[in-house]
Amino acid sequence: MKNDKLLGILKEIGLSEDEAIVYLSTLSLGITSVLKIARATNIKRTTVYGIIDALKEKGLMRVELKGLKQFYAAENPERLEVMLERRKDEFSKMLPEFQALYGLEGGESVIKYYTGITAMQKIYWDSLSEVRPHGEYLVIANQDKWYATDPKFSMAYIEERAKKPMIIRELFQDTPLAHEHKKIERNFNSTIKILPSSNPFNIDTLLLPEKMIMFELTPPYITIVIENKSLIALHKELFEIIWRAIP
Numbered sequence: 001m002k003n004d005k006l007l008g009i010l011k012e013i014g015l016s017e018d019e020a021i022v023y024l025s026t027l028s029l030g031i032t033s034v035l036k037i038a039r040a041t042n043i044k045r046t047t048v049y050g051i052i053d054a055l056k057e058k059g060l061m062r063v064e065l066k067g068l069k070q071f072y073a074a075e076n077p078e079r080l081e082v083m084l085e086r087r088k089d090e091f092s093k094m095l096p097e098f099q100a101l102y103g104l105e106g107g108e109s110v111i112k113y114y115t116g117i118t119a120m121q122k123i124y125w126d127s128l129s130e131v132r133p134h135g136e137y138l139v140i141a142n143q144d145k146w147y148a149t150d151p152k153f154s155m156a157y158i159e160e161r162a163k164k165p166m167i168i169r170e171l172f173q174d175t176p177l178a179h180e181h182k183k184i185e186r187n188f189n190s191t192i193k194i195l196p197s198s199n200p201f202n203i204d205t206l207l208l209p210e211k212m213i214m215f216e217l218t219p220p221y222i223t224i225v226i227e228n229k230s231l232i233a234l235h236k237e238l239f240e241i242i243w244r245a246i247p
Contacts, residue, residue: 006020006024007024010023015058022041022052023060025037025041026072026073027074031073034048052072058083059075059079060080061074084219091220111224111226113224115222116220117149117221119223121157123223124157127208127213128160128164130211131166133165136169137207137208138206138207138236139171140195140239141205142172142175142200142217144173144177145204146215146217158188168190170191170193171192171242172192173200174195178192195242195246207235212225
């Protein structure tokens with residue numbers, strides 16, 4: 001279906017599935033109410049309010065007042081191009097750091113570079129077989145953004161990881177989902193600490209015994225796998241410093 005293709009494009013740009021559905025539906029509805037959006041999308045009205053707020057922050061939704069009532073309208077799709085340009089600028093700023101990693105020397109250093117959600121998910125699955133029993137699996141993450149890339153995959157991965165006899169410690173950005181997962185951390189064989197509130201970051205870091213993996217959570221979804229003992233040791237030490245500093 002044509003709408004499926006449009007939804008896919010919106011998700012690639014960086015919208016969650018629900019955000020993409022609401023935005024696309026509102027484009028066709030014009031100026032409308034939350035009730036009509038909820039009916040058109042089959043999403044609960046209470047949930048639609050939060051999605052609208054998220055789209056407003058992204059510059060993709062506006063509020064219009066008619067008397068004492070609020071109505072909502074999707075912004076011109078040209079705004080999507082602005083989002084892409086912004087993400088391109090963010091990547092350009094990070095490029096020197098990627099190049100510095102690429103320039104690492106030494107016979108024991110390996111840098112691998114991948115693009116796309118499919119590659120990212122495969123690397124996540126592969127990571128589960130790379131930690132020996134009672135080995136450490138360390139994470140620094142924006143759990144909300146990671147989960148939003150593909151909720152079904154994320155839940156399946158967390159459940160499968162919980163079955164492994166590994167020591168999982170996670171530093172999460174201060175977000176609603178992070179606090180939810182903190183409450184049930186024992187269910188998933190994990191110990192979670194919440195980082196101090198700060199600006200959102202778009203790159204998750206996974207530290208394994210012999211690899212450091214960096215996942216960019218915005219298009220084009222770049223994944224970098226680094227095998228360098230000195231670099232991994234440094235980042236593990238930084239992880240420990242942060243971990244000890246948080247009660």
